[in-house]
Structures are given as structure tokens and as C-alpha cells.
Amino acid sequence: MAISLSKGQSIDLRKQAPGLTRVRMGLGWDPVKKGGFFKRLSGRENSPIDLDASCLLYDSARRLGDAVWYGQLQSRDGSVKHSGDNLTGDGDGDDETIFVDLTRLASSVAALVFTVNSFRGQTFDEVDNAVCRLVDDVSGREIARFDLRERGAHTGVVMAVLSRVGDTWSMKAVGKPANGRSARDMDSFASAEI
Numbered sequence: 001m002a003i004s005l006s007k008g009q010s011i012d013l014r015k016q017a018p019g020l021t022r023v024r025m026g027l028g029w030d031p032v033k034k035g036g037f038f039k040r041l042s043g044r045e046n047s048p049i050d051l052d053a054s055c056l057l058y059d060s061a062r063r064l065g066d067a068v069w070y071g072q073l074q075s076r077d078g079s080v081k082h083s084g085d086n087l088t089g090d091g092d093g094d095d096e097t098i099f100v101d102l103t104r105l106a107s108s109v110a111a112l113v114f115t116v117n118s119f120r121g122q123t124f125d126e127v128d129n130a131v132c133r134l135v136d137d138v139s140g141r142e143i144a145r146f147d148l149r150e151r152g153a154h155t156g157v158v159m160a161v162l163s164r165v166g167d168t169w170s171m172k173a174v175g176k177p178a179n180g181r182s183a184r185d186m187d188s189f190a191s192a193e194i
Contacts, residue, residue, distance in 0.1 A: 002133070002142040005173035011144055014168035021103050022137035025114050026094030027053040027159065029130045049127055051116050053096035054183035055080050060110040062191045068098060069183035079104035080112070099137060100162075102169065111163045113190035117156035117180045124177070125151050132159040134171055146173035156180040158193050 003011055013020055031049045054069035057080065066075045073082040083097040100112065114132060124130070130148040135141065146160060154177035161172045178189035 003144045005144055005146045005171075007146075007173055007175040010170050010172040012165070012168070012170050013143065013162075014165075017136050017141075017143050020136060020143075020169070021101070023100050023102065023143075023162075024135045024137045025053075025055070025098045025100070025160065026133040026135060027051075027096050027098075027114070027116055027131070028094045028133075029116070030128045032126050032128045049122055050118065050120050051095070051122075051127065051130075052119055052183070053082070053098055054115045054117070054186060055082070055098045055100070056113045056115065056183060056187065056190045057105075057109050058111045058113065058191060058194055059108050062111075062194050064187050064191065065106075065109065067183045071182070077104065077106060079106070094133065109164065111161055111194045113158060113186075113193060114160045114162075115156060115158050115178070115180075115183065115186040115190055117178070117182065117186055119181050121155055121181060123153045123155055124157065125153060127151070130157070132173075134160070134162075144171055144173075146175065148175050150175065150177065152177055154179055156186055156189065158186065158189050161193050163194065 057066040068080045081099045133145045156178040158174045158176040180186045
């Protein structure tokens with residue numbers, strides 16, 4: 001059974017998923033449902049929400065070494081891969097997924113920070129049901145999930161951090177609002193959470 005994390009809560013993945021080698025971070029969201037007769041007539045009932053999931057790779061000095069996002073679908077070493085850009089947030093399940101082969105990550109990578117931001121500048125007042133899920137990519141078992149319930153005028157969120165702890169990893173649910181329209185804009189917010 002997956003652990004439902006609260007904001008700021010961390011888990012030791014060695015205990016939750018011994019022998020973990022490959023994970024995927026699924027990020028999902030929906031547009032806020034806007035009701036009312038006049039909204040339906042105008043055709044603006046549920047506008048698509050184009051959020052972008054990213055994974056920022058940091059060394060132990062909190063220096064950004066690489067970034068995986070819709071503009072760069074895999075890390076330079078191929079250990080982190082992005083599923084591709086979802087422009088609407090429509091449908092059930094994960095809208096964008098980032099796959100990580102923990103065994104192929106360079107030893108210099110100390111933390112992976114997962115962010116989501118709005119390239120079009122849509123705010124989180126327009127987003128509903130934002131969630132990130134850490135899944136064992138070998139077994140398909142969901143290890144942990146973090147539901148983001150906060151809304152606001154921000155255009156990005158630092159969702160979660162995977163940190164290297166010796167020969168294993170820990171996950172921290174962050175949920176920190178940020179402002180940025182691309183993965184690179186999220187760097188200062190993300191590095192502060194390591």
C-alpha cells in the first residue's frame with residue numbers, strides 16, 4: 001500500500017522499497033471545473049491546463065548539473081527520461097511521467113528535484129487534483145504519493161525531492177509554490193529544498 005505523504009514529510013526508500021533500481025514520478029492534474037450556464041455557452045467551461053513536469057539534477061553543493069523537461073526529454077547520460085509534453089491535463093492518471101534509472105545516475109548526483117510549472121502562465125488557481133506519485137518502475141507498485149491541495153496565483157510548484165542517502169534514497173514531499181515558466185526558472189526554488 002502506498003504511503004500518502006503530507007507537505008514536508010519524508011520517507012526512507014530503503015525501508016519502503018528495498019532494492020529499488022528504477023522509479024517513475026508520475027505527475028497529474030486537472031483543470032478546475034468551471035460551471036454555470038454562461039460559461040458553457042461561451043465555450044470556456046474547462047480550459048486545458050498546460051503544466052510541465054521537470055526533473056532537476058543537483059550535486060552535493062546544490063549546483064544544477066542537468067535538467068529533464070519537455071525541451072530536453074532525457075538527461076545527458078540517459079538515466080532520466082521524460083514521457084513527453086501533455087498540453088491539456090485531460091484524462092485520468094499521470095499526465096506526464098519522468099523515469100529514473102537509479103543505477104545509471106552519476107555518483108555526483110545527490111538530489112533529484114521534481115517540479116511542475118506553467119509555460120503559458122496559467123496559475124494554480126486554475127489547477128485541480130495536482131498529484132505526484134513515486135512508483136517502482138520494475139514492479140509497478142506505487143510507493144508514495146503527494147496530493148497538492150493548495151491553490152494560488154503562482155505558476156509553479158516544487159513537488160518532491162529524491163535525495164541520495166549513502167547507497168539508497170529518501171523522498172520528501174515539498175509542495176512549495178514558485179513562479180516560473182520553464183525548468184530553468186525553477187532552479188532557485190528547487191535548490192533551496194535540497
